[in-house]
Amino acid sequence: xxxxxxxxxxxxxxxxxxxxxxxxxxxxxxxxxxxxxxxxxxxxxxxxxxxxxxxxxxxxxxxxxxxxxxxxxxxxxxxxxxxxxxxxxxxxxxxxxxxxxxxxxxxxxxxxxxxxxxxxxxxxxxxxxxxxxxxxxxxxxxxxxxxxxxxxxxxxxxxxxxxxxxxxxxxxxxxxx
Amino acid sequence: xxxxxxxxxxxxxxxxxxxxxxxxxxxxxxxxxxxxxxxxxxxxxxxxxxxxxxxxxxxxxxxxxxxxxxxxxxxxxxxxxxxxxxxxxxxxxxxxxxxxxxxxxxxxxxxxxxxxxxxxxxxxxxxxxxxxxxxxxxxxxxxxxxxxxxxxxxxxxxxxxxxxxxxxxxxxxxxxxxxxxxxxxxxxxxxxxxxxxxxxxxxxxxxxxxxxxxxxxxxxxxxxxxxxxxxxxxxxxxxxxxxxxxxxxxxxxxxxxxxxxxxxxxxxxxxxxxxxxxxxxxxxxxxxxxxxxxxxxxxxxxxxxxxxxxxxxxxxxxxxxxxxxxxx
Numbered sequence: 084x085x086x087x088x089x090x091x092x093x094x095x096x097x098x099x100x101x102x103x104x105x106x107x108x109x110x111x112x113x114x115x116x117x118x119x120x121x122x123x124x125x126x127x128x129x130x131x132x133x134x135x136x137x138x139x140x141x142x143x144x145x146x147x148x149x150x151x152x153x154x155x156x157x158x159x160x161x162x163x164x165x166x167x168x169x170x171x172x173x174x175x176x177x178x179x180x181x182x183x184x185x186x187x188x189x190x191x192x193x194x195x196x197x198x199x200x201x202x203x204x205x206x207x208x209x210x211x212x213x214x215x216x217x218x219x220x221x222x223x224x225x226x227x228x229x230x231x232x233x234x235x236x237x238x239x240x241x242x243x244x245x246x247x248x249x250x251x252x253x254x255x256x257x258x259x260x
Numbered sequence: 261x262x263x264x265x266x267x268x269x270x271x272x273x274x275x276x277x278x279x280x281x282x283x284x285x286x287x288x289x290x291x292x293x294x295x296x297x298x299x300x301x302x303x304x305x306x307x308x309x310x311x312x313x314x315x316x317x318x319x320x321x322x323x324x325x326x327x328x329x330x331x332x333x334x335x336x337x338x339x340x341x342x343x344x345x346x347x348x349x350x351x352x353x354x355x356x357x358x359x360x361x362x363x364x365x366x367x368x369x370x371x372x373x374x375x376x377x378x379x380x381x382x383x384x385x386x387x388x389x390x391x392x393x394x395x396x397x398x399x400x401x402x403x404x405x406x407x408x409x410x411x412x413x414x415x416x417x418x419x420x421x422x423x424x425x426x427x428x429x430x431x432x433x434x435x436x437x438x439x440x441x442x443x444x445x446x447x448x449x450x451x452x453x454x455x456x457x458x459x460x461x462x463x464x465x466x467x468x469x470x471x472x473x474x475x476x477x478x479x480x481x482x483x484x485x486x487x488x489x490x491x492x493x494x495x496x497x498x499x500x501x502x503x504x505x506x507x508x509x510x511x512x513x514x515x516x517x518x519x520x521x522x523x524x525x526x527x528x529x530x531x532x533x534x535x536x537x538x539x540x541x542x543x544x545x546x547x548x549x550x551x552x553x554x555x556x557x558x559x560x561x562x563x564x565x566x567x568x569x570x571x572x573x574x575x576x577x578x579x580x581x582x583x584x585x586x587x588x
Contacts, residue, residue, distance in 0.1 A: 092265060134297065156293065159308055202359070205360075206359070209334075
């Protein structure tokens with residue numbers, strides 16, 4: 084689309100909390116959250132895989148819930164609290180889910196990993212997965228073309244309780260999110 | 261994606277007043293944005309309805325539930341009243357999409373999903389649903405996923421939703437509001453068969469907004485089951501799905517609902533067949549007879565003849581599972 088076309092359409096000012104920080108942004112109505120994160124804010128941890136909501140590489144947490152950033156318009160994130168892979172660690176201390184992915188070598192190329200980890204943290208927040216089968220079903224929105232599923236499952240299974248405990252402590256205000 | 265204007269109204273009447281032929285309401289956006297990226301949908305104006313007060317699930321005076329159109333699919337599937345009183349609906353929702361998409365997708369938007377026919381999604385080929393009058397390459401093309409019931413010369417697409425199959429079985433009612441006022445639409449009448457106008461998926465007018473879905477009190481808590489058959493274990497659209505629900509008196513069927521997904525342009529019900537089961541005992545023989553009757557007018561295409569037998573077997577299995585408690 085041409086720049087003259089763009090100018091006929093208003094940019095929108097939005098305010099959101101991103102990885103614990105308040106941000107004010109001007110966004111075009113058609114910019115996805117994924118593109119704004121990567122292109123406008125240089126947060127390239129969130130990956131663009133299919134760009135159609137099928138692979139889960141772009142998974143981020145919106146108000147604690149996992150969503151596909153590629154199918155989210157940035158303009159619709161006004162007032163939202165967003166966490167990307169860059170916001171999970173506490174300083175140099177990795178989130179338990181990140182630590183568990185390293186421990187279990189839960190990746191090969193690593194491209195799906197930020198989405199896998201954000202999705203697994205969302206899974207812990209939901210509190211609906213107890214068994215390995217339930218984890219598999221509820222992680223099915225994240226594809227891994229390398230086929231590292233066995234180790235991803237092991238990593239998620241081990242970190243789920245700790246991650247869930249962290250989530251409930253955050254929601255009760257016990258830990259700084 | 262084409263450029264577009266964006267508005268975020270704060271109440272239903274404002275949203276409706278903004279709506280027109282070139283605008284679209286956006287809630288979860290999980291299907292609409294995908295269609296916009298493929299240039300299949302090209303709205304000039306998006307009306308963001310996520311700020312509307314349509315996010316409650318509440319009990320109705322008659323003992324049913326009124327579900328706000330903006331309740332997310334995940335929140336609905338895991339709502340305590342839905343899990344307790346309408347397990348069929350929970351099962352169907354959780355059988356669809358991925359956790360991320362269910363967190364985003366709205367109740368109203370789920371009804372408005374468009375077909376996943378690959379020719380509809382391919383703007384390089386004709387499609388009567390996308391460009392009325394241009395033709396249907398699916399009819400004589402690759403049509404493994406397409407309709408076997410209720411299709412027309414113009415369109416053989418299927419409706420993709422799981423949730424809608426359960427809502428059809430439960431006799432849900434769709435509440436809509438437009439500039440002409442409010443009205444309710446029986447779920448069976450909400451979606452259309454393609455006939456000679458496959459571009460229209462449902463009965464909504466351009467300015468009408470789904471505000472709520474109402475469930476009647478009968479939730480078939482003791483005996484219901486949603487069975488979905490697909491190409492992989494999770495996160496795939498149904499080849500065939502069945503929402504089966506029974507009200508039993510001993511082993512005598514007092515009421516029954518059967519809705520099929522993946523086989524037609526809308527969730528498929530055959531009330532005459534349901535009626536024929538009432539008063540009959542639970543038996544494999546009766547279930548097989550019902551399954552054969554529902555598929556009696558099936559017209560399979562070159563690549564989807566397997567769906568006829570698959571649907572019949574799925575019906576028998578879903579009814580059997582429902583009869584034994586539906587937890588399988």
